[in-house]
Amino acid sequence: MSRPRLVWYGLLLATSGLLVLALSPPFLPPEVGGVLYRAFAPACHQMPSRSPHIGGLPIAICDRCTGIYAGLVLGVLGTGWGRGLWRRFGPRGRYVLLGALVPLGMDWAAPLVGLWPSVPLSRALTGLLFGGVAASYVTDRLRRRGAPRQEAEDARTSFG
Numbered sequence: 001m002s003r004p005r006l007v008w009y010g011l012l013l014a015t016s017g018l019l020v021l022a023l024s025p026p027f028l029p030p031e032v033g034g035v036l037y038r039a040f041a042p043a044c045h046q047m048p049s050r051s052p053h054i055g056g057l058p059i060a061i062c063d064r065c066t067g068i069y070a071g072l073v074l075g076v077l078g079t080g081w082g083r084g085l086w087r088r089f090g091p092r093g094r095y096v097l098l099g100a101l102v103p104l105g106m107d108w109a110a111p112l113v114g115l116w117p118s119v120p121l122s123r124a125l126t127g128l129l130f131g132g133v134a135a136s137y138v139t140d141r142l143r144r145r146g147a148p149r150q151e152a153e154d155a156r157t158s159f160g
Contacts, residue, residue: 004143008076011139015072022069026057036060050123064104067124071131078132079139086140093137100133 022040025033037046040060051058052066061069079085086093104126111118 007142008079008139011076011135011142012073015069015076015135019069019073022061022066023054023059025060026054033057033060040065050120052120063120063123064108064127067127067129068131069127070124071128071133072135074128075132075135075137076139079136079143086137093140097133097137100130104130 021036025036027033028036037060040046044061044065046058046060047062048058050062050064052063053059059066089096107118107122107126110116
């Protein structure tokens, strides 16, 4: 198996595993669920009023983080299936990544300045957009790093 494929499988396993762990506390004994809540606490405020609930119990992350974590999985999946998207952007790809922060930032800031309320769906969707773009960008960079010969071959065949 090639190194880029191993990188992709590893990232898919890691992002999927994080999402499953974040969703699992309501299904686990309280002692084990408590460990997971504490493990995710440094990355998420975990406010119950802003977190999805399963069976009446909050999961270990908030609405926005749920979107981000799901986006990470989808972004890795999309990069594995779609070839060359980030190559087309070239060095401007980082601006696409930064651009994905704009809706997330607007959804966060709008309630602070009184423009509109942030609702669970908007928090999850803006998180999903950012997580997907970020994971796709990073996955592409890591995969290409492991396959310089394949990238050179792709460049030769796309222009000839």
